[in-house]
Amino acid sequence: MSADLQALIEAAQRQFSEAVTPAALEDAKAVYLGKSGQITTLMKGLAQLSVEEKKAQGAAINQAKQAIERALQARRQELADMELERQLQAERLDVTLPGRRRQSGGLHPVTRTMERIEQIFGSMGFDVADGPEIESDWHSFTSLNNPPNHPARSMQDTFYVDLKDEDGIHYNLRPHTSPMQVRYAHQHVKKYRHLLERGDVLPDIRIIAPGRTYRVDSDATHSPMFHQCEGLWLGENVSFKDLKYVFTHFCKAFFEREDLQLRFRPSFFPFTEPSAEIDIQFASGPLAGRWLEVAGSGQVHPNVVRNMGLDPQHTIGFAFGMGPDRLTMLRYGVNDLRLFFDGDVRFLSQFA
Template identity: 80%
Template sequence: MTTQTNTDLESIVDSAREAFAKAHAPADLENAKALFIGKSGRITELMKGMAALSVDEKKSRGAAINAAKQAIEAALNDRRQALADAELEVQLKAEALDVSLPGRRREPGGLHPVTVTLERIEQIFASMGFDVADGPEIESDWHSFTSLNNPPNHPARSMQDTFYVDIKGDDGIAYNLRPHTSPMQVRYAHAHIKKYAGSAFMPEIRVIAPGRTYRVDSDATHSPMFQQCEGLWLGENVSFKDLKVVFTDFCRTFFESDDLALRFRPSFFPFTEPSAEIDIQFQSGPLAGKWLEVAGSGQVHPQVVRNMGLDPEKFIGFAFGMGADRLTMLRYGVNDLRLFFEGDIRFLRQFR
């Protein structure tokens, strides 16, 4: 009886090994496993039949069945490992690296097109005697709005919705990501006055402030983060005529074309009075005949001059603000602002 039982178990183990060897995929192997040690497998059924045996028979037969089950599980694990090794071998061959191939040549890098524009703006205005100022991107509410004649709850603030940050100064003033670089007008003026305090003569304030700014805006021609450049010229005899001459000269130099018309269209800004939008018109090329807005400008408001620490009866002048991204789009014929921020090498390579 025992010999017959052992022979049957050896036959089952051999059948399991043969079935496992024929399985060429993990799913096939699991199906073969179910035939022998699954819930209704042959070994499982033999174990269920032990209930009717005597205690002595249970011991001997149980040990034999257990040994058979362990042999089947060992064969199953060996086949699982073999299938895994075969799959890894196929993968390694598919992903093999041919070290005999020549190395990939590193392409030279280049400046981002907007960076090129900012450097170009700085060079042009530097040639006109303007300083370049830089300041914080996290700015106080007073510098961003109130100092620029835009007090709390003023409706004009809605034109420049911005991002506020969860910090406040010791005086309780809120801070935000600056919506423009105009705060640098007041900061630079304060530093300028301090620098020449006690001097018999204080030079005119002539400065541009390029940098990153933030507003709640996003579409093909606007971004929540964008590059802007503010300009300021204050002195005892600086007029709107000077603004027209300076900005016309800048545009014609920037676009390398004298065949360019400008118009100053009346507008409203809290920090200038009178105020004007600046439009340009190309006389040739794909944009010929269209008026395109490129900047806002105006005579600096007397209250802003006071906030700078200067006497508006003595110091007058103009300010302007333009988007470097917009100028880059016009210069290179780009029709979607978002391309500048996506990091697509195929696009950026054109400006290298």
């Protein structure tokens, strides 16, 4: 290889090593290997040589070209390695830093209340009934002594879906969990039908029915979707005295206080007769001296007992309905129901 070609290779290697970016390297490549580059010019000059000179000079030029291409490829790899190292340094993790702890979740305060209610009533022998949230008109209203056009429906028959029952009436989002009482009673009668056929007494029905319910209502103490828990105890000799004992025991256990009083205030509900609102009063604390409504109750109406498939002449009992959301507000001192459903983790984490 001639001294001129060796000098050309060294010049190319030097210029490649001085290129600090891929773009600069490609510019340097064009000087030697481009369409107008020095190697390309030398290759074109071979046409003027004899056959023997062309063969010898062509081989030497080809060796110089290969040497320049190797130097180019080596520098490309160096620049790629340098870029990778830069990225690794920029994205490097400091393993000596403390790790980021994943915060543990917790139960929603209303869920805590629902579980607490189930636990307390479970200790008194009450089963938990469950049922669909999309209900028929008959289960939601008619079976509960609340026929069509009854004024008591005005604030309840509010959310309907595009699904009809056998009478052509649209199904609705249940406004209360009372339909679960009727459904449970039907299952109970079916289960013990052999006792009825023999004229024997059926075991008592003693259940609570917690779940989500829906009505058009929204303010600081009401929500279109809310929770309700109803209770039912039916038997041969179940009286208002049993209702008072059961609910008093529940309230004292739920609030973990003995210094509260209960008041049964006469009221009206189509599915009970007589009916009463249940108020509580604390002897101490920020709510001391105020009567607070927490539930509605009453003796189950004979028509409702009959719609359950039972004989109201031999079956009597009580029912009650309360709002776990309101109980949660009272227990934790929250004054706006909407805070429970805003999804603000800062608020909810207080109960975790």
